Amino acid sequence: MMAASEEQDTVILTPEEKRRQRARSIAIALALVALVVIFYLVTIVRLGGNVFNRVI
Amino acid sequence: MNTTATPILDSDASAKPAQGDLGDYFALMKPRVMSLAVFTALAGMIAAPNPVHPVIAVTALIFIAMGAGAAGALNMWYDADIDRLMARTAMRPIPRNRLAQEEALAFGLVLSIGSVFCLGVLVNWMAAALLALTIAYYLVIYTMWLKRRTPQNIVIGGAAGSFPPMIGWAVATGGVSHESLLLFALIFLWTPPHFWALALVRSRDYERAGVPMLPVVAGKDKTRTQILLYSVAMAAAAVAPGFFGPGGMVYLAVASVGSAVFIVLAWRVFRTRDGSAADKEARRLFAYSIFYLFGLFATLIVEHAAGWA
Numbered sequence: 083m084m085a086a087s088e089e090q091d092t093v094i095l096t097p098e099e100k101r102r103q104r105a106r107s108i109a110i111a112l113a114l115v116a117l118v119v120i121f122y123l124v125t126i127v128r129l130g131g132n133v134f135n136r137v138i
Numbered sequence: 139m140n141t142t143a144t145p146i147l148d149s150d151a152s153a154k155p156a157q158g159d160l161g162d163y164f165a166l167m168k169p170r171v172m173s174l175a176v177f178t179a180l181a182g183m184i185a186a187p188n189p190v191h192p193v194i195a196v197t198a199l200i201f202i203a204m205g206a207g208a209a210g211a212l213n214m215w216y217d218a219d220i221d222r223l224m225a226r227t228a229m230r231p232i233p234r235n236r237l238a239q240e241e242a243l244a245f246g247l248v249l250s251i252g253s254v255f256c257l258g259v260l261v262n263w264m265a266a267a268l269l270a271l272t273i274a275y276y277l278v279i280y281t282m283w284l285k286r287r288t289p290q291n292i293v294i295g296g297a298a299g300s301f302p303p304m305i306g307w308a309v310a311t312g313g314v315s316h317e318s319l320l321l322f323a324l325i326f327l328w329t330p331p332h333f334w335a336l337a338l339v340r341s342r343d344y345e346r347a348g349v350p351m352l353p354v355v356a357g358k359d360k361t362r363t364q365i366l367l368y369s370v371a372m373a374a375a376a377v378a379p380g381f382f383g384p385g386g387m388v389y390l391a392v393a394s395v396g397s398a399v400f401i402v403l404a405w406r407v408f409r410t411r412d413g414s415a416a417d418k419e420a421r422r423l424f425a426y427s428i429f430y431l432f433g434l435f436a437t438l439i440v441e442h443a444a445g446w447a
Contacts, residue, residue, distance in 0.1 A: 095157075102157045109160055117256075120197055124260045127193045 145222040145233065158237040165231050166214055166242055167207025167249075174431075175206035175302040181435040182306025182321055184442045185384035190310045198261045198309040202302065204253035205269040209276040209298070211246035215239055216281050220347040226340060265308040272301040286348065289355040296329030297322075303435075317384040324379070327372035328431055331365045331404060335424040338362070338407070339417050358416075362408045365423070369404035373397035376434060385438055386447030392437045396430050 095103065179202045183190055190198070214221065214230055218239050221227035231237040250273050258266030280295030288294075300322045307318035334352055337344060338361060341353040353361045376397045380390025403423045410419045441447040 099157045102159045105160055106157075106163075109163075120200070120256075121260070123193050124197055127191050 145228065155232075155235045155238040155241075158231055158241065162231040162236045163245060166211040166237070166245060168210030168213070169207075171210055171299070172203050172206040175299070176203045177432070178321070178325065178435050179302040179306035179309075181438045182303030182318060183310050184306075185303075185317070185321075185438050185447070186307045186310030188310045194261060195309070198257060198265065198306070201253045201257040201261070202269060202305055204249050205257070205273055206302070208246045208249035208253060209273045211242050211249065212273070212277045213281045215242035215246055216277070217285075218242075220286075220349060223347040224340075224343040224349075226343055261309050262312050264312050264314070265305050268301055268305045268308055268314075272298055272305070275301070287350065289350050289352040291350070292333045293330050296326050296333075299329060300325035316382065317379065320375070320379045320382060321384070323375045324372070324434070325431070327368060327375045328427065330368040331372060331400075332424065332427040332431075334361050334365050334368075335407065335420045335427060338420040339424070359411065362411065366401075366404045366408045369401050373401055379438075384442070384447065386441050388441050388446055389434070389437050393434055396433055400426065400430055 176199055180195075180199060183195055183198065214232055217227075218232040221230050222233040227233065232239055232242060250270075254266050254270045254273070257269055276295070276298035280291065280298055284291040284295050303321035303325070304314060304318045307321070308314065337351040337353050338358055341351065341358065344351040345354045352364060376393045377390060379385035380387070380393055385393065400423075403419070403426055407416075407419045407423050410416045438447075
């Protein structure tokens, strides 16, 4: 009984909706990777030569 | 506000919106407006006296584009009701039922906060503050407050589109100066004749949606007069950077000739008042205005990149 009502509440995506959802997930993942790369590059640029200027 | 007008498309506004694809999210960001914002920001950055590291410059442009896109998405979220009523905007993702309004709101908010935060952390906080001001101005002052209330909507609201060169300048210098304010003034005074030329042709659309654009409220003749007056004021603002910076002699020459042509076209709009010829003149001025602004900022970029200024 419980399982049946849960099944009714579940949103079933069409193949087209699944494709769009997947495309959005990939786009978000790529955006996050791009963000990591940007933060890395800007950090290196901002540090410049000082990156070697440290007490060991 | 006219709420009895029927939507342009047959799509049922109460139906569950589809899950939009990536193209719909891209359309939410108003790519053409975004590209103009990025281009003018680039010009502001290159025209500034301080050189910017290429990585910082590209980073800044990415987040300025994101911020401009965020403002577009928030505008489409708020204006979905009237976008359904106008032919020009009926194909946007929300009127077409490709995306839910709340999706546009969430998308716009995430992009707004993300772009301002990243620009602040990675570039500088003056540029980030100006970007935040641009987004807030476009959403609150223009979209929510002025657009549906006064025919001065695009005059005052035009400031939102005028900030990008100031943001670009702030990316390079960390501040605001008279040169960046002159670039602001140029776009600010360019906006009314640009939009009113479009509104002359699309006045029925605006009337239908209850948007009090000048031709709807004051009539087409008064709009033509205002277009001409603003074109003269804009021409003065356009040549000013040639005298007071950041433009050089090449910019001054291009701005002088370009502005003279602009005034001639505005004069023709003013003189031609009837039939399809009047529409044709308005369309011509609208098309030229885009080319004109693009040309002025392109000249600034080339002049500074080549070291002529």
